[in-house]
Amino acid sequence: MALNVPVGCTRLRASTPARVRPTVAASANESPPRADAVDWVAATSSFFEKESRPIMLYDGVCNLCNGGVRFVRNNDRNRRIRFEALQSDAGKKLLRRSGRAPDDISSVVLVEKERSYIKSEAVLKIMEYIDLPFPQLAFFLQFVPLFIRDFAYDNVANNRYSLFGQSESCEI
Numbered sequence: 001m002a003l004n005v006p007v008g009c010t011r012l013r014a015s016t017p018a019r020v021r022p023t024v025a026a027s028a029n030e031s032p033p034r035a036d037a038v039d040w041v042a043a044t045s046s047f048f049e050k051e052s053r054p055i056m057l058y059d060g061v062c063n064l065c066n067g068g069v070r071f072v073r074n075n076d077r078n079r080r081i082r083f084e085a086l087q088s089d090a091g092k093k094l095l096r097r098s099g100r101a102p103d104d105i106s107s108v109v110l111v112e113k114e115r116s117y118i119k120s121e122a123v124l125k126i127m128e129y130i131d132l133p134f135p136q137l138a139f140f141l142q143f144v145p146l147f148i149r150d151f152a153y154d155n156v157a158n159n160r161y162s163l164f165g166q167s168e169s170c171e172i
Helices: 063-074 089-097 119-129 134-141 146-158 160-164
Strands: 002-007 010-015 055-058 082-085 109-111 116-118
Touching (some): 055 089, 063 160, 082 089, 109 119, 119 134, 119 146, 146 160
Parallel strands (some): 055 082
Antiparallel strands (some): 002 010, 055 109, 109 116
């Protein structure tokens, strides 16, 4: 198939490029799965054997985070959520289950049996579990685009120690 394109007073003739068959080659950056790699979902499945309630992971030395945990506890009459500090051994294992580094304390994480939520998605999911009117508020906030919600979340999270301070140890 030829394509005639007028350019000035002359015509150029361009043909379609030849079809190239894609090849699959191993990248030098890819490494095979390690034999000693840990399946963190299986390794942490015991957290959900006896109880199916989700686990809220929070920064145990952050005053804002501790206040958030107290708020959730006070507004969760049916005790639908469990709590664990990010800095604890269990918290580190659950972070790995969620695909995050074990020393990552940059975000609240809500870990359910089948899925984990971070940042603003975790906050909205937590709001769905607690008492009225928070599930309805979460419903309306889900229409705010994720990048805007996470931008606001990141700005507060990155400045939480300077705005709200730190405690010496986990209060809960």
